[in-house]
Amino acid sequence: MGMDCQATFAQDMSLDLDLHRRYFRSCLHEFLPGAYIGLDTNRMTVVHFCVHALQLLGACDQIDKDAVIKWIYSLQIFRAAGSDPAQLGFRGGTQLGNPFDPCHAPPPWGAGAKTEAKGRRGGGSEEEEEEEGTPALLGAGLSPEYDQGHVAMAYTALATLRALGxxxxxxxxxxxxxxxxxAHVKALQRPDGAWAAVAAGSERDLRFLYCACAVSALLGDWGGVDRPRALGYIRSCQNYDGAFGLNPCQESHGGSTYCAVAALQLMGELDAFFDGGGGGGGGGDREALVRWCLERQAEGGFQGRPNKAPDSCYAFWVGATLGLLGAGALADRARATAFVAACQDTAFGGFSKHPRQFPDVLHSFYSTCWLSLAGAPGLAPLDLALGVAAAAAAVPDDSSGGAAAPGSGAAAAAQLPRGDNGGDELQEEAGGGGGGSSVGQT
Known part of the structure; x- marks a missing residue:
């Protein structure tokens, strides 16, 4: 544990940052392998990974910023008067055939077009719904009854816009x-305090609660979040071992634990949740959670659950959780960094899940986040609670009536250990750090 990260690079494997910059630039602007076809509905997330990795690598000048910003706005759905607020937000891609229109001209089917799926609002007949004339959604695709915003896509869209502009x-x-x-964030919160991903037929868990908090922090407007209910849901997901499952009574997991802790940080409730007072209520076992996170370091890298192989992305999920809890220096950062470095592809760039496998953008991005968190040379500082470069995470002025959370964005900077060279220096440049829609998929 006494070794510093730079010594690890020298002894095991150097990082070719230029190669990794080329990898992310290629994935963003040139092509993706055929295996990514299944991610077409989540293309916004792929763009998020590439843009933020390039920012951490100091290569934002290699991004066609104007083109990416216009593409992101072409995927926003915002309402005409009277439309369902749960259907708003950002879609993940162009899979429904919506035209490229970042200016959001009215759709060709007119202002009285039906935008609700048949019977979705209570089982009325198709004739009754057409007679009602639900207003069209600005920016809606060619299948408006299925075209709905996704709260994780709202998080990745806003974070990417902040990084670019x-x-x-x-x-x-x-x-x-x-x-x-x-309105989109508010409409997707459920009575138990969790968030659904989309309006109709959606799973709900801590991933989407985290995304709702991240959207609120990025906007500086918490008017869409019922905090007491959100805190109650987070508490219901905590297990006897101190960590968190995606839903109540589910197994503790590194990704869902990060989502819970980062959401608490963004709401300004992290200390209250564990230590009492405020809306957090106290009672959370911080020591047990830190112990559980430290026990996830196996064979150098971090695993997501007990008895699983180490995986490069969990260096971020678990490492950032420890950082938010003020315990980042307790992990063996040198061994974790050596594991992540062993996962890099020295031919194409990027990082894989395990050593000697092909890279993918998810593991490449979260490996880059870990290297920043661990203080690797040549990388920009990371915001632990928003999962983006610190430069993209400053909290905006709350000019729209919501209450900006005191624990969000750069305000949390001085609380977080930077961890350069294995030490416990404070990261004063920025705070917080990241994650989101991909939690639990690996």
């Missing part, structure tokens, strides 16, 4: 598109 790239306070996002 700063706060000015987001919808301005008072704009309909901004109000639509807050």
């Amino acid at each position: 700063g706060p000015g790239a987001l919808p301005p306070p008072g704009a309909p598109a901004r109000a639509a996002l807050v």
Whole structure:
């Protein structure tokens, strides 16, 4: 544990940052392998991985920022008066055939077109619904009854816009598109405090609760979040071992544990949750959670659950959780960094799940996040609670009536150990750090 990260690189494997920059630039602007066809509905997330990795690698100048910003806005759905707020937000890709239109002209089927699936609002007949004339959604695709915003895509879209254009790239306070996002977040929260991913037929768990908190933090508007219910749901997911499952009574998992802890940080409730006072209520066992996270380090790398092989992405999920808890220096960062370095592809760039496998953008991004968190040379600082470069995570002014959380964004900077060279220096440049829709998929 006394070794520093730079010594690890020298002894085991150096990092070719230029090669990794080329990998992410190629995935963003040139081509993706055929295996990514199944991710077409989540293309926004792939763009998020590539853009934020390039920012951490100091290569934002290699991104066609204007083209990416326009593409992201072409995927936003915001409402005409009277439409279902749960259906708003951002879609993940163009799989429904929506035209490229970042300016959101009214759809060709007119303002009275039906946008609800048959019977979705209570079983009325198709004739009754058509007679009602539900207003069209601005930016809706060619199958509007199935075209719904996804809360994880809202998180990745807003975070990517912030990385590319700063706060000015987001919808301005008072704009309909901004109000639509807050309404979208509010409409997707369920009575038990969890969030659904989309309006109809969706799973609900801590991943989407985290995404809702991240959207609120990025906008600086918490008007869409019922915090007491959200805190109650987080508490219901905590297990006897101190860690968190995706839902109540489910097995503890590194990804869902990160989502719980990062959401608490973004809401400004992390200390209250574990230590008492405030809305957090106290009672959470911080020591047990730290112990559980430290026990996830196996064979150098981190595993997501007990008795699983180490996986490069969990260096971030578990390592960032420890950092948010103020215990990052307790992990053996040198061995974790050596494991991640062994997962890099020295021919094409990028990182794989395990050593000697092909790279993919998810594991490449979260490996890059870990290297930043661990203080690897040449990488920009990371915001632990938003999962993006610190430069993209400053909290905007709350100009739209919501209460900005005190634990979100750069405000949390001085609380988080940077971990350069294996030490316990404070990361004063920025705070918080990241994760989101991909949790639990690996």
